[in-house]
Amino acid sequence: MADPHDVSSVTLNRLSLYLRALRQLQLQGERTISSLALAERYHLSAPQIRKDLARFGEFGIRGVGYDVGELAGRLRGLLGLDREHRLVVVGIGNLGSAFVRFLEDEPGSFRVVAAVDNDRAKIGRRVGSLVIRPLADLAAVVAESGAEIGILTVPARAADANYRALLDAGVSAVLNFAPVALAHPDSVPTKSVDLRIYLEELAFQLAAQHLGAAGGERRLPDGG
Amino acid sequence: MADPHDVSSVTLNRLSLYLRALRQLQLQGERTISSLALAERYHLSAPQIRKDLARFGEFGIRGVGYDVGELAGRLRGLLGLDREHRLVVVGIGNLGSAFVRFLEDEPGSFRVVAAVDNDRAKIGRRVGSLVIRPLADLAAVVAESGAEIGILTVPARAADANYRALLDAGVSAVLNFAPVALAHPDSVPTKSVDLRIYLEELAFQLAAQHLGAAGGERRLPDGG
DNA sequence: CCATGTGAACAAATTCACAGCA
DNA sequence: TGCTGTGAATTTGTTCACATGG
Numbered sequence A, B: 001m002a003d004p005h006d007v008s009s010v011t012l013n014r015l016s017l018y019l020r021a022l023r024q025l026q027l028q029g030e031r032t033i034s035s036l037a038l039a040e041r042y043h044l045s046a047p048q049i050r051k052d053l054a055r056f057g058e059f060g061i062r063g064v065g066y067d068v069g070e071l072a073g074r075l076r077g078l079l080g081l082d083r084e085h086r087l088v089v090v091g092i093g094n095l096g097s098a099f100v101r102f103l104e105d106e107p108g109s110f111r112v113v114a115a116v117d118n119d120r121a122k123i124g125r126r127v128g129s130l131v132i133r134p135l136a137d138l139a140a141v142v143a144e145s146g147a148e149i150g151i152l153t154v155p156a157r158a159a160d161a162n163y164r165a166l167l168d169a170g171v172s173a174v175l176n177f178a179p180v181a182l183a184h185p186d187s188v189p190t191k192s193v194d195l196r197i198y199l200e201e202l203a204f205q206l207a208a209q210h211l212g213a214a215g216g217e218r219r220l221p222d223g224g
Numbered sequence C: 001c002c003a004t005g006t007g008a009a010c011a012a013a014t015t016c017a018c019a020g021c022a
Numbered sequence D: 001t002g003c004t005g006t007g008a009a010t011t012t013g014t015t016c017a018c019a020t021g022g
Helices: A009-027 A035-042 A046-054 A068-078 A094-105 A135-145 A156-169 A195-210 B009-027 B035-042 B046-054 B068-078 B094-105 B135-145 B156-169 B195-210
Strands: A065-067 A085-090 A110-117 A130-134 A149-152 A173-176 A190-192 B065-067 B085-090 B110-117 B130-134 B149-152 B173-176 B190-192
Touching (some): A085 A094, A085 A156, A085 B195, A094 A110, A110 A135, A135 A156, B065 B068, B085 B135, B110 B135, B135 B156
Parallel strands (some): A149 A173, B173 B190
């Protein structure tokens, strides 16, 4: 076991995958599972599961496997999912409103507590159970609601300014869906996701496939 | 330069990032850019840009840099974005309808040509400019519309069956947003994206930060 | 026995440093 | 001179094989 700091993004994403799998196993009433069985059911790698888990402690029972409930609990704790995280969504367009409703349907450890937009037509309307507030009030909204994580779902041209507004308002982390490269301070974890890129990845693979692909293999695991 | 097959997912994603950056530079009227300038403006690594690009040909001019327009064109070609890709969206819930409208607003090389759902209440209604068709008609819908890529935005419990339905209907690639691990044939590129995982990554970093983080550093680049 | 946990071998990706060309 | 393109060095990540312990 190593110290739990500096975990790479890929490892972290695998831990989320393991947790997702374990929750399904729990629903199915499974009590224990071996790394091999877990790997087979969810198309993962057994040695990698063991390596990943062993990094954070000895969670398994030799000769048996892992206790499903206990391991799920450990992973929840590790990932910081054992408490509620409050989110503020900035930009209530297509993606922003989808995100609000999505998380209201299945909150898990994440709860959207505020929604803001700078469009006069939207302010005061509802998205899910929330009333949309003016972007100009962001700092007050964050302070009142106790929002900790900002979700940035605004057009590219507005992203930089709104990102800074989120930082100024005092959020501790940001998930950005705008297609821009944000310069972020070390103190505020910021993850950028560009949905278009996933489509482009598939487009490349279709192109490579079409171009014969004689000899060279395209090996791109589906990523979870 | 190596053959253009078997490119890793991360490399591919960086190419998309470069293309996105180049398009912005084009709009700003820039004619050429060096790897160093590109890296500085978009928080990337200059040697990595050169490595990535050199893998596919000699696109640059020594002593000068890269021609913005030409390089953008090359990358578009490489990624298979020089032709239109037709999409069918399966599951018109929050995320599905957001996706349809998002791509109608900014189509790029991707055009949504069909939307299906199995909810009687939704069938016949519109999402963007499309009329929602019954899931049962998927094969016919794909055949009529010429859809090439399936977008899976259904609840987890329906994902496996609907994924198979997409394969049976003859799509060539699938982008899956349902939180399940799909078993996919080598012949059909399939990319799974779980938005919740990004939130969990941030939750972990907040937890690690809170736990002192004395000594160990959390280094997780924001990923684009 | 059986499956975990792990050091050692291997593979992949990134960074470096500089040769080579405009 | 300045920046690309690239082999070599380094770092990071994955797989293997087996010693360890329930």
